[in-house]
Amino acid sequence: MKTLLIIAWRNIWRHPGRSGVLIAAIIVGLWAGVVTVGTMNGMLQQRVSYLIDSEVTHLQIHNPEFLTERLAADYIPDHDEITGWLSQDERVRSFSPRVMADGMLQSPVKTSGVRIRGIDVEQESATTTFHENMIEGEYLDAGVRNSVVMGKSLMDEHGLRIGNRIVLTFEDAQGELTSSAFNITGIFRSASTEYDDRNLLVRKSDLYGLIAETPVFHEIAVMLHNEDDATAVVDDLNEAFPEITARTWRQISPELSTLIGLGGYMLYIVTLIIMAALAFGILNTMLMALFERMREIGMLISIGMSRKGVFIMIMMESVLLTLTGTAGGFLLAWLSIGWLGRNGVNFEAFADGIAELGWDHIVYPVISTQEYVAILLVVMFVTLLASLYPAFKAIRINPLEAAKDT
Amino acid sequence: MAIVKTEKLSKIYNPDTVPVHALRDVTISFEEGEFTSVVGPSGSGKTTLLNMIGGLDKPTSGSVEIDGTTITGMSDRELIDFRLKHIGFVFQHYNLIPVFTALENVSFIMLLQKREKSEMENRAKSLLEQVGLSDRMDARPKQLSGGQQQRVAVARALASEPRFILADEPTANLDSTSAMNLLDIMEKMNREQNVTFIFSTHDQRVIDRARRVVYMVDGKIDRDEVQK
Numbered sequence: 001m002k003t004l005l006i007i008a009w010r011n012i013w014r015h016p017g018r019s020g021v022l023i024a025a026i027i028v029g030l031w032a033g034v035v036t037v038g039t040m041n042g043m044l045q046q047r048v049s050y051l052i053d054s055e056v057t058h059l060q061i062h063n064p065e066f067l068t069e070r071l072a073a074d075y076i077p078d079h080d081e082i083t084g085w086l087s088q089d090e091r092v093r094s095f096s097p098r099v100m101a102d103g104m105l106q107s108p109v110k111t112s113g114v115r116i117r118g119i120d121v122e123q124e125s126a127t128t129t130f131h132e133n134m135i136e137g138e139y140l141d142a143g144v145r146n147s148v149v150m151g152k153s154l155m156d157e158h159g160l161r162i163g164n165r166i167v168l169t170f171e172d173a174q175g176e177l178t179s180s181a182f183n184i185t186g187i188f189r190s191a192s193t194e195y196d197d198r199n200l201l202v203r204k205s206d207l208y209g210l211i212a213e214t215p216v217f218h219e220i221a222v223m224l225h226n227e228d229d230a231t232a233v234v235d236d237l238n239e240a241f242p243e244i245t246a247r248t249w250r251q252i253s254p255e256l257s258t259l260i261g262l263g264g265y266m267l268y269i270v271t272l273i274i275m276a277a278l279a280f281g282i283l284n285t286m287l288m289a290l291f292e293r294m295r296e297i298g299m300l301i302s303i304g305m306s307r308k309g310v311f312i313m314i315m316m317e318s319v320l321l322t323l324t325g326t327a328g329g330f331l332l333a334w335l336s337i338g339w340l341g342r343n344g345v346n347f348e349a350f351a352d353g354i355a356e357l358g359w360d361h362i363v364y365p366v367i368s369t370q371e372y373v374a375i376l377l378v379v380m381f382v383t384l385l386a387s388l389y390p391a392f393k394a395i396r397i398n399p400l401e402a403a404k405d406t
Numbered sequence: 407m408a409i410v411k412t413e414k415l416s417k418i419y420n421p422d423t424v425p426v427h428a429l430r431d432v433t434i435s436f437e438e439g440e441f442t443s444v445v446g447p448s449g450s451g452k453t454t455l456l457n458m459i460g461g462l463d464k465p466t467s468g469s470v471e472i473d474g475t476t477i478t479g480m481s482d483r484e485l486i487d488f489r490l491k492h493i494g495f496v497f498q499h500y501n502l503i504p505v506f507t508a509l510e511n512v513s514f515i516m517l518l519q520k521r522e523k524s525e526m527e528n529r530a531k532s533l534l535e536q537v538g539l540s541d542r543m544d545a546r547p548k549q550l551s552g553g554q555q556q557r558v559a560v561a562r563a564l565a566s567e568p569r570f571i572l573a574d575e576p577t578a579n580l581d582s583t584s585a586m587n588l589l590d591i592m593e594k595m596n597r598e599q600n601v602t603f604i605f606s607t608h609d610q611r612v613i614d615r616a617r618r619v620v621y622m623v624d625g626k627i628d629r630d631e632v633q634k
Contacts, residue, residue, distance in 0.1 A: 003517050282476035299501035302462055304518050304566070305491025306483070399462045 008155055008316035009290065012324070019321060026278055026325025027332060033274040034333035034375060037267045038365035043370065044263045046360050048256045050191055053129045056249050056256075057096075057221040057391075058230045061237065064245040066218050070102055073173045075216035076301050082220060085240060091229045092222055095121065096127035099207040103170030106351055107158040114154075116168060116200050117360065118207030127223050130188070137162045137186030146206050149186035150283040151196025158186060168200070173212040180210055191360055271375050275382035278322075282383060285317055286390035297394055298401025307395040314394045318387035319380065326379050330372060340365045408435035409569050409602060410459055415468035417454050417625075430625040431468065436570070439600045441593065443613050446622035452606040453574055455622065459604070460493055460572045461485040466493055490518055494513060496573035500555040502547040508558045509543040515566045533561035537591050552611030553584025560592060570602035577609045582594040589615050 012019050052058065061082060066074035076082065079097060099118030104111055106336045121140050125131050131139045140147045148166065154286050160166065169179040182202060190196055208215050224230060230248040237246035250257045290297075297310055344362040351361035417429040422552055429451045436442060436459075444452040457463040458470055461477050477488055489495075500608040502511045512530035521529075534543050537557040547555050556576060563571045573592075593615060595601045609619035611617055621629040 005516070007503065007505060014505060295499065295501060296503065299495075299497060300503075301486060302460070302489065302495050302497075303515055303562075304486055306486055309518075400457060 001312075004146065004313050004316055005320075008313055008320050010290045010315050011313075012294075012321050014289075016145070018285060018288070022278075022321060023325040025281055026322060027328040029274045029278050030326055030329025030379070031332040031336065033270050034330065034367060034372075035340070035365060037263075037270050037371065037375075038333070038337045038340075038367040039363055040270075041263050041367055042341075042345075042363045043359055043367060043388055044259045044261055045192075046363065048259060049095065050360065051253065051256060051337075052249050054133065054190065055130060055221075056126055057127060058224045058227050059222045059234050059237075059246055059248050060252055061220040061222070061241075061244050061246045062218065064123050066100075070100070070213045071175070072101055072216075072218075072371065074214070075099075075173070075218050076220065078241075079217045079220070080216075082237075082241055082244065084086050085237070086220070086222060089233065089236075091224050091226070091233055093225045094123070094127040095220055095222040096123040097204065097205045097217040098124075098219040098221060099211065099216065101207060103168050103212065104165040106169065107164070108156050109162055111235040112154065112157070112347075113198070114168070114197055114200050116202060116207060118171065118202050118204035120204050127221055133188040133190045135185075135189045136186055139186055140201060141185040142203075142205050144183050144185050146182040146186040146366070147181060147203060148182035149188055149201045150184055151193075151199060152187050152189040153193050153196045153200075153372070154198075154200075155184070155187055157197070159213050162187065168202075170210075172210060173216065178210050180206075182206075209283075214221040237248050265397075267371055267374060268378060271378040272382070275379055279382050279386035282318055282322060282386040285388060286314065286387055287393075289317070290314070290390050290394055297397045298399050301397065302399040310397075311391045311395050313393040315349075315384065315387050318383050318390075322379060322383040326376060333367075337365045337367055407438060408583065409438050409473060410436040410604070411471040412455075412459065413469045413471070415455070415470065416466050417458065417463070417467045423511065427625050429458070429468075432619065432625070432627060434627060436602065436604055438569075438602055439596065441596045441603050441616055442618040442620060443605045443607050443616035443621060444620045445606075445608055445613055449624075450622040451625040452622050454625075456572050456574055456604065456606045460495060461489050468531070476509070482603055490515070490566065492569045494566060494568035494571035496556070496559050496563050496571060496576045496579045498575040500547070500552070500559045500579075502555055502558055502562070503544075504547050507529075507544045507546055508539055508550065508554075508561075509556055512546070512561045512565050512615070519566055521557055529565060530561070533564055534558070537561045538587075545554065551624070552582050553587055556580060556584070556588055557591060560588065560595075563580065564595070564601065570604060571610055573603060573605045575607055575609070576605060577612055580601070585609070585611055 061076060063074045063076050083095065083097065086092050089304065096119060101116045103114060103116055105114045134149070135152060138147070140149060150160070164184050165181050167181050167185065168178055169177060172178045188196070224233060225371040234248050237244070299308060301307065341364050344364050347361045408498050409504055412432055412434050416431040419426040419428055429511065432455060444455060446452045454463065459464050461480070465478060469476050472492060477485065479487060481534040503514065506514065509530050512533055513526045516529065532545065537560055539554060539557055542554060544551060550558065577588060589612065592603055596603055605616065607613065617633055619631050619633060620627060
């Protein structure tokens, strides 16, 4: 086997130009593929991380009725017991109870359907990074009664400014409509324009004071020290408090799980497309090499080399050729992703469009060792497939080729 | 004792379209230690006869026996194994592995025989010394002259310790000096080590040096002469 490996390796370099061109094509192809996949991974992971960190959190607790009806009356029963449980569990890093209401925003210009979140600024800031989205004003100024922060796009749509007042109308816990004026104290801009158009933040005490006589919460957002514990914590909560529903972020936003899964599929699709193109290069190179060496292979079979040995030799040549290119491609990709991972890929030219979709315009590519291994496996699979035809052709060579005059 | 025996050996190419009778009922035997040339004009069947004896091609009818073993009915895999163990080949175009050195080319066949590394190396070096290439062991075929390449091919053929060596037009691509030099080496091996050589040739220099000359015409043996 070692000798076959040596012959195969030396055979590759019989025509350094020809092999070099193919190796260069593999290097460039794989580099482009890995960086593309890494960039997509980065986009998806940033999107998922952003949503988890800024709002969704690792797990959430609701009254099960609230999940379908979203009525103010469907608040979390006995929330003190639950928050007490959360405070004592070592896996929990922080949590933030929220009061939720779907309602209507009225400005002098128009009305809009909005989702109102009542939060405790301290607890929310300890749990999520939403406060980082503030671009102007205060994150719910404690000195102003009925303070509200709004998304930039919604402000623009209504022609509002900080200091203006708006009226929010929503149902209370008794199912009666209630309205109150709120003072705009801050503006946020998240990664998603669509989110900014529909969401408002107010202080929890201001909101539950309008909904019920006692403090009520519709949602408790929980961040853990380790995201991997989410399922276990959810199971424990659901067992300890049968009247509530705790769900992991994957259950809350299945589309986020799908996004991550999509990244995995894209890896295979991109690699397969690139390798399918390169497969023709491998096939062509191996066939040219084979036609040039008909007499030599005939000689090898004449003097006693088994056809299996010839088959392995040809396959090894393809594999070594591809592995050389793959090593180069991976090295280049690893260096590129290392640099881009620190500095980011700037899609500033498309920033507005990307923001509409809720994506960051600076993407930090990322690719895992497992993904490198997966790409390598796809590359090897395609290479072996492309080499089968020349290898089978080689083992059908007649030993009489060795004696041919031309 | 006959090393090689053929019995009514016939070969017809394109039997269903335009039949070409390359061999017609050839019955011949070769003894151990012979230095024999099979000669004849192009198309006389000399190369076909050597291919049949070497197990490289299968006859239409008749049989080939080597050291008492009939090879005619052997499978492709059995033939490859048989050739590896019993037959040495020298080709007109040398057919060395271009990416190997002279030493590696000679060692390679012993590697196929799965011999010990040290034995392979010692034997390959010894054979290259015998063919006068002790100073060119690390040269690749491209760095050797035609005559030198053919001498490496002879050393390679001998490396597997075959019962006999089949040499198809071994001097056809060599100048006079190289051809005579090669013949000297082969003749010496035949004389001193009793190596059996069977050549196909129409090179008069080879014919003159052979002790037995088999003349072929139209796929048949025309004459079979022993020379002094």
